Structures are given as C-alpha cells and as structure tokens.
Amino acid sequence: QDNRISIWSVGDLGNGGLNGEYQGEPQLLCDIGHNGDVMDMQFLDQERIVVASSTGTVTVFRHHQNNQTLSASQRWEKAHYHVDQDTSCGAGAACTGVICNNPEIVTVGEDGRINLFRADQKDAVRTIDNADSSTLHAVTFLRTTEILTVNSIGQLKIWDLRQQRNEPSQIFSLAGDRVPLHCVDRHPNQQHIVATGGQDGMLSIWDIRQGTMPVSLLNAHEAEMWEVHFHPSNPDHLFTCSEDGSLWHWDTSADISEKPSFLHQGGRSTTYFSHNTINQSVVSAWLSNDPTKDRMEITNLIPNQTLSVNSLDILGPCLVYGTDAEAIYVNRQLFA
C-alpha cells in the first residue's frame, strides 16, 4: 500500500495558477509516505499536522514552507494497541480520532484508549487505558480541559482531564437502540451545543447542560455519517457527509425574506453575516424540537453521488471534501 499525506494549494480567485494553468485546479505542493491508512488528521499549528494511522501510530508532520517539503517531526508508535488475551502479544489498534489544541494533542482509538500528548514531549502526558469497552470513534474539545468522545455503543462521554480518575464525568446516550456514533463536533460559540452523527445516518443535537438524551434527532443520511462540522465562523451552518455519497449543508439562518437585503451579502469571501439579533434566535434554532418551524434549509451539495464521502472540512467560504472515488473536491464559493 502506498498511502501519502499531501499538501495542495488551491489558487486564489482572480489569479491564474502558478503555471498559468486552469485556475481552480488544486496543485500538489509536496507529499510524504504514510504507513497505514490515514484515519484522521488535524493542523496543530501553521506548520504542523498531526495524523492518526490505522497502525496505531500518531505522527506529527512538519510542512516546510520555504522549500515545500514535508517531514515527520515526531512520532508516537503504538499509541493505540490491543493485547491479545490468549497469546498476550500486542498488535496495533487503529487510532480513529485526533484533536489538537496547541500544544496538546488528544487521540482515541479502537482499543478504547484515550491518550493525551504534548507536542515535543516524547511520552504521553496521560493515558486512560480501557476508557471505553467499545471503540472510540471520535474526539473533540469541549473546553480546554475537557473532551467529548463518542463510541460504538451510542454513548457521548465528557472527560475532565484535570481529574485523575479514569472515569468520564458524564455519559449521554441515545434513547432507543444503541446505534454507534461516528463523529462529534461542538458549536464554536455556544459550548453546550454538541452535534453527533450515527451509523444510521442520524444527526443528533445535544444540550449537555441538561438531560442525558439528545435534544433533537434529525433523520439525515441513509448510511453512516462519517463527519459533522459546524462552520467555525458561521455556526448556523452545519455540514455532514456520509457513506451514502451525499454531503448535506444544514442552514438554520433565518429565512432570507426576513433579512434586510443589504445584509444578504452572498458569496464574498471576506464578508460574513453579522446580525446579532438573528443569532439569538439561532441559538434556539439548533435546540428547538421542531426544525421545520424554524425553517431549516437542507441542501445536498453533491449532484451525482456515487461513492462515500469520507471527510470534509470548512473554513470561510471554502469547503473541501474527499470521496472513495479517490477524488478531492474544493468549493470556494460556499455561500454564493
């Protein structure tokens, strides 16, 4: 297998590409080989990327911008591993999720283990063995000292990393069948709003201040939801992608006709809606029990879906997603 980590540049709107190529075609800047499948990755800072591997290794790559190369700057081998009961020999377990808050890195894996690393420190700062009896599929920061994890028996757990005990501080679970949860993301501004996606394609919105069950369950995709992301600067927009090949844009911003026309800026990359009053009602929009009442618009961004969309990310007006058809798509005018 020849898996690679690659860095691409997508030309700016209005400029021709480096070689006068057709603008908009992503250019490969540099790449480096990777051992095992890339299960998850995140930027640690402007230059470093943390990558989680199916071999159980977590690697930090550094992108040297001056000569456009990548190099592995740190590696934690066997961050995740199984110990076979009968033979007592260890084997790597896939590391399924990684989240960074420079300099801290938290990883979770199929071994149910949570690791807390610090960049540039050789050993793990903290390891919670057997944190979960099932596979941990994803992790995200709730606050700087607390993390959220989701597992394959449908539980959302909060862990307080300041505390020494190896127990979650809170456990939430779905009401009905314990459908595995595959992804989790927290609202960028309102820290009590959390979204998770399940194996049945269901999107769940949780209010972690109250109750142990989700506030709303939205029937979304027809197969596993692999990733869910709130837009970092426009959090009334949510994006989900799934094994069924679709990528949905969930838009709870108020109905267009209600906005004064000068606020509806469209696709400029530097202008965002800044309507604080509407934000107030947006808070309840995610938490309301009846999404239809608040006119949530849901759009499938992929016209001809075939194979699974495995991963997506958004920043500003730019959306990137990758599919099982070995293709990467970039949409640079998301709100146009």
Add this chain to the structure above:
Amino acid sequence: ALTGCVAGTGEEGPSSSRLFVVRKDQDIYIQTLRKLFNESHGIFVGLQRSEEELAGKSRKAQLVQVSKNYRSVIRACMEDMHQAAISTRDPALHSQYSTQVSILSAMELIWNLCEILFVEAAAAGPLLLRLLDWVRLHVCDVDNMVREVLSSENPSKHGLFWNVVDVFVLQGRMDEARHLLSKEASANPTSVNMYKILDDLMKKMPVPTLGNTQTLTEMELKWQHWHEECQRYLQDGTFASNSHMESICKILLGDEDAILEKKELMTTWYHFLVTRLLYSHPTVKPMELRFYAQACMDLFLGGESSPEPLDTILMAAFEFEMHQVIKECSIALSNWWFVAHLTDLLDHCKLLQSHNLYFGSNMREFLLLEYASGLFSHHSLWQLGVDYFDHCPEYGRVYLELHIERIPLNTEQKALKVLRICEQRQMHEQVRSICKIMAMKALRNNRLGSALSWSIRAKDAAFATLISDRFLKDYCERGCFSDLDLIDNLGPSMLLSDRLTFLGKYREFHRLYGEKRFPEAAKLLLMLMTAHIAPCSFWMTLLTDALPLLEQKEVIFSAEQTYELMRCLEDLTAGKSDKQKFQDDDVETVKVEMLRLALARNLARVIVKEGTLEGS
C-alpha cells in the same frame, strides 16, 4: 497473468512436472491508471442509470457524449502518464510509463474509431469528416516538424517547407496549406500564377457538410466537376515547372502513387486510407469502407511488414466486425478495462446481439465480471468493482457474495463499509459472517463493548449470549463487573438475548442494592429467578446475593417472596443427584445450610410482622 513455466523432472520418474509462475495483474497498481479506473467507474454508473426512455436522436447523442467522456478520461490519463515518464529519473520506470502512454494512445485511437463507426454510426458524408478529425487527432508524429517550420522566421525557405504543405494537404487541412503557400508565393514572384490556380482549386474543393445543406448527390456532382477541372490543369502542364505543386495537384486528384510517395508523412496505413478516400471517394458509405481499408493496408505495407495487432483491430472495425474487435483487443491488452467498458457501451447502443457464450452469460457480462474481479484483488479499488457486479444481472450477485467476504478487514471503518454494501443488497449471510469475524476479533482483544456492538449489528443472539457469559464469568472470578459503562447502558439491545437481559438486570440489582433501595432490589432478584431469566448455573450466586438482604435488620422479603425463595432453593438442591451432593464440598453445603437458616428466620419474622395489626 501467466508469466512463465518451468519444466522439471520429478525424482520418482521421467515424467516432467511443470511449475507455473503466476503473477498478479500489475496494471491496477500503477498509480496513474487509478484515475482511469475511478473516473470511468463514474461514467459507467452514470450510463447504467441514464434514461432508457430517450429514443432516437437524443439517446444517440447521449451515448456519443458518454463515449467522448470515456475518451477524455483516457486522454487525461495519457497526459499524466506522459508527465510521469518525463519527470522520472529511473530508466525502468521511464520505459514502463512510456509503454503505458503508447498503449493508452492506441486504446484511444481504437475507441475513437469505434465511436465514429458504431456509436455515432456516421453516415456517408459526415463519415469522412469524422475520419479526417480522427486522423488529425492521432497521427502526431509530424507535429514537431510542423511546429518547427511554422515558427521559423522564413518558413518558405525552410528545408521542410514542402513537407509541411504536403502534410496539410494529406490531412485535408486546406486553409492551413493555402496560408503556407501564400508565403511561398510572396517570396517567389515567378510562380504567382501557378500558386493562384492551385490556391483556387484548393479553395473550391467540395467537402461533405455536417448539416443538411446539400444532399449527397449534389455534393457528388460538384465534386465530379471540380475533379475534372483539376484534371485539366494537370494535363495542361500548368504545374510542370514546380514538381512540388504538381505532386500536390496529383494528390488532389487522388492519384494513388502520388499519395503513396508521401508514405513517410502519413506514417500509417489508415492515414493513407482516409487521404485516399478524401480525394477519390469523399461520399464513401460506411459499408464500403472495408474494401478500401483492406486495399490500402496491403498497398501501404507493401508486403514488407505484416500487420501488427493494432492494425488487425482497426481492420476489424472497418469491417464492422464488432465481436472481432473485442476479441482482438482482449488478446492484445493486458487488462479488461478497455473491452469491458467498450462492450458495455456498444451493448447500450443495442449493437451486440446477445449470443450466449457457452458458459451461460453474454459477452458484456462476462467482460464486466472479469474486470470487476480484477478490481477486487486491489486493497481499495474493490469498491468500484461492487457497482460493476451490481449491473451484471446473471452472475453479478453471486460473484459479489463470494468476493466481498474475502476483503481483508484491517480497520473497523473498512468493515463498516463492507457491511453497508452487504446490507444494501440484502446479503444477510455475509453480514452475519463479517460481524462474527469482527466480534471474535474484538473478544480476543478483550473489547467486550465492541464485540457486543457487532452482535447487535448482526442481530446475533448467540454471540450476545457468549459475550454475556464472558461478563458473568469475569464477575464470578473478580467479584465485580468490568466495563460498567457498557452494562449500565444497554438499553433496548438488552433484549437481543436472554443472557444479555439477565446481565443487564443483574447489574441493575447491584445498583439498586448500592443505592439501598432494598425492596426493589429484592423484588428484582426474585423475578430473575422465578421468570427464569437467570441461567440455572447462576441461581446459587443469586441466592447467595439474597443473604445480606435476608439478614437486614428490617424485613425486606414478604412471606410470599420468602416461600418463593425457599422453593427456588429446594429446586436447586433437588436437582442435584446424590452423587453430586456427595461431591459437594463443605463450602457448598455450608452455603445451603446458611440459606435455609436465613430463609427460615426471615419467614418467622415476616409472619409475625404481617400478622401484627398496625396501630392498636
């Protein structure tokens, strides 16, 4: 693919044994070809899903577009491969990539011809125009020369000037030829007259049009007229003083020898064919092609060289022998990609009679099955193969069932993808089998929660029972539960198996006890036994758990409940044979004695309590 075999003699006797060296199909591992496989998969699926209701012209236009899409994918791949060939420093890789480029180029050549002749089924008139485009697109050996001359300061003084003019004429690129000739004319005033006449002839040459502006007969008449005019000028000796111009005029007249002289500039017999047709039979009908093709190939090769595989394939196409084309391509090419997709497209054009191959399925299906099976040997391209199997009505499902179970599942995510594919196609056997494999792996790694999650997915009650027994065993050995987060949160999945239900309820009992909710705990404990949720082997443990409840200061079990407990105890002890009782060690007998005592004491207390009247 079989790459070699070695004959050896066995020691036992003179009979030779053969050792076959079998090698995997390497093509699927070439990085740049992956783009070809992925993109063509998208086109293939789109074609299968496309509207069948569209009839006639719009359907044909749609199919031609599909064909063009396939071709553009091939070209894109060729570009990438070419870039890779240039940029690599490894000579072995360079030669491999270069070979691939020429193979891809040949594939596009063949496909393009098939598109013209079969998919678009160009009629006489447009047929020639398409063939001209085809030649111009694919015979590029002369491009460098053309570029060189055009970019030089004084083209007409360039040594290869006339070659380039000839190239343009041979390819029917009249305007470009005339443009170059005008430079010669301005440089050489003496031949202005000749130039003007030639230019005029070239300008006036009738060509078939794509629209309906003229009928074939009209065109033929015009052409005949024009041909005679050229003939006159030649015979008058107008171009006698300039051999170049004279030969051009002869070419315009379709003179075979004159055209053949320019063999080097045409490089291939099919170029020769199209040039000949342009200048002698521009309104050629599709069915007439075969005669001209054979004649041209013979003339061009002239007995010096024998036809190569590519030549045979093209000839078969000109002869409209579709099956022959497919057969020859299958032999010549190293993987099934080309024939599978082309055959599928031709099938959609309703051009292939479904004559069944002797082992049952038709040719299209056979080729698709072979291609898709090849994809399954790749660690990630197998996902494409699934869609191909889906569109093979006879054997697709069976092939998929067999292949999908053999995909190595090294991560849970991959297993989930495979499972989703199986579930969408109601392949329940495969779902069960894969879930069992994953559950066993999880169990071996002591991931009980994961194991349970897999059994829930497969609705595998037996496995759930197995996992619950593991938990209970752990409890008995250690005296406490492991993985409480799992057992405490089983939810409705508890109902998957009786043992699992018992586990959940038993844990609930412990929780109630821990919270000092004794009456509820007692009730639950009793229910576990009387409702036969608990396995018989566990009854002793349950009764022992009842002891502290019986010994409480406050009376917890009612008379009814105590009687029930006693009954359970008797059932348990009665069930044992005498031999077992004899084998029971002291601990067992002591336990039973203690229980009997506790039960009796509790009964006494509760009868008194229940008999006492409140108040007075």
